[in-house]
Amino acid sequence: MVRVDNFLIDKGLSPSRAILLNPEDVPVFRQKLADFGWSHPLLDELGVERENGFTWMGGNFDDLGLVVMVRSPQIEEANGTAYTEATLLHEKAHSAHAFDDLIYTKAGTNINYWVPRHGHGIAAKAGSEGAFFEEGFAELLAAEYMKEQMGMPNGVWDEDITVPTKTGDDLPGIYAWKVDDSKFLYANSAIAAHGLELLMVEKSELYQALLKARNSVEGLRQVAQVVDSVEPGLYPKLRKLSYSEAGFSEGLHDIKSALSE
Ligand SMILES: [Zn+2]
Numbered sequence: 001m002v003r004v005d006n007f008l009i010d011k012g013l014s015p016s017r018a019i020l021l022n023p024e025d026v027p028v029f030r031q032k033l034a035d036f037g038w039s040h041p042l043l044d045e046l047g048v049e050r051e052n053g054f055t056w057m058g059g060n061f062d063d064l065g066l067v068v069m070v071r072s073p074q075i076e077e078a079n080g081t082a083y084t085e086a087t088l089l090h091e092k093a094h095s096a097h098a099f100d101d102l103i104y105t106k107a108g109t110n111i112n113y114w115v116p117r118h119g120h121g122i123a124a125k126a127g128s129e130g131a132f133f134e135e136g137f138a139e140l141l142a143a144e145y146m147k148e149q150m151g152m153p154n155g156v157w158d159e160d161i162t163v164p165t166k167t168g169d170d171l172p173g174i175y176a177w178k179v180d181d182s183k184f185l186y187a188n189s190a191i192a193a194h195g196l197e198l199l200m201v202e203k204s205e206l207y208q209a210l211l212k213a214r215n216s217v218e219g220l221r222q223v224a225q226v227v228d229s230v231e232p233g234l235y236p237k238l239r240k241l242s243y244s245e246a247g248f249s250e251g252l253h254d255i256k257s258a259l260s261e
Pocket of ligand 1: 090091094134135138189
């Protein structure tokens with residue numbers, strides 16, 4: 001955990017603390033928080049397998065000032081602890097931002113808390129906006145961390161491979177995790193991270209702007225300006241994309257077509 005924190009602190013970021021749970025601890029943890037009247041839809045999904053076969057093992061809870069990570073024996077058996085460490089880095093990257101306003105709603109006996117802005121993500125009428133940049137940023141740093149701090153330039157693979165996404169895009173192997181000998185998985189965030197990576201080939205200043213955006217509105221503006229300098233209107237298009245594989249793939253395609261013109 002110290003290595004994860006130091007990597008972020010060296011970039012001028014201030015990550016939240018984290019707790020690491022075993023799967024059987026999750027319901028106990030959830031209940032303890034519910035006893036205080038706290039609930040969060042994201043906490044309910046933690047450790048539960050999703051439709052696409054991906055199980056969400058970590059989350060950043062801004063209102064608690066805490067990152068919660070669940071260790072998966074199955075994932076660790078196939079990938080070692082690299083998955084847990086890289087995911088911890090991803091969630092801690094989300095936690096590092098200076099926007100800490102808090103709003104809440106009451107549902108039944110529980111109170112739901114939310115922050116209007118977390119990094120690039122903002123609560124909007126239709127769900128939220130900015131997920132493409134927020135998720136892409138966190139996953140991009142996780143990949144950088146694996147390459148630089150964990151000595152895993154190809155992620156969990158022996159060589160520099162790419163894996164196909166559902167929409168037929170090539171995704172660098174560093175974003176993919178082993179399930180068994182024939183299957184692999186990647187997070188939706190990986191598609192957004194790859195999109196940002198492609199933008200950075202042409203606009204290397206995007207990286208510093210993304211870091212600056214964690215702590216200042218000026219940084220957020222710079223991200224918008226750099227992205228729009230590739231193609232006017234590209235930033236608002238990407239910002240509105242939904243947090244889904246389809247949404248992020250659409251963004252990746254928008255980036256590819258903007259770069260090819
Ligand atoms: Zn994320």
